[in-house]
Amino acid sequence: MFGGGGGGLNPRKMKQMMEQMGIDLEDIDAEEVVIKTPEEELVFDDAEVQRMDAQGQQTYQIVGEPATRERGGDGDGESDAGGDAESSAADAEIPQADVDIVAQRAGVDEETARQALEETDGDLAAAVASLE
The missing domain is CATH 2.20.70.30 (Nascent polypeptide-associated complex domain)
Structure with a gap:
């Protein structure tokens, strides 16, 4: 190198x-x-x-x-495994990495972090701010 x-x-x-x-x-x-x-x-x-x-x-x-x-044409092929259609669609929209960041910064669980991201259309800063 x-x-x-x-x-x-x-x-x-x-x-x-x-x-x-x-x-x-x-x-x-x-x-x-x-x-x-x-x-x-x-x-x-x-x-x-x-x-x-x-x-x-x-x-x-x-x-x-x-x-x-x-x-594939539908994004990542793993998000459709398990769960109902509504949660699968939501999971596909919000990347897991974003959920992890919000959960860590705001000190909340993943489900709460995902909900905050969905409410703020995936805006990391707004999601963290709404949870603090």
């Missing part, structure tokens, strides 16, 4: 420098990583995943070769 040859830093020195700058690296034992785009899904099996925490931001690095799957 930082070039070949003998001029690179050794991993121990690199880790020490990152710790001094307040950067924390953590390996994540991920079984699968899925990246969804409007046209396709990139599915990484057995990928190496690292999370870097620096200055309050989390950055994820994925190393591996993804398999590509085309996405």
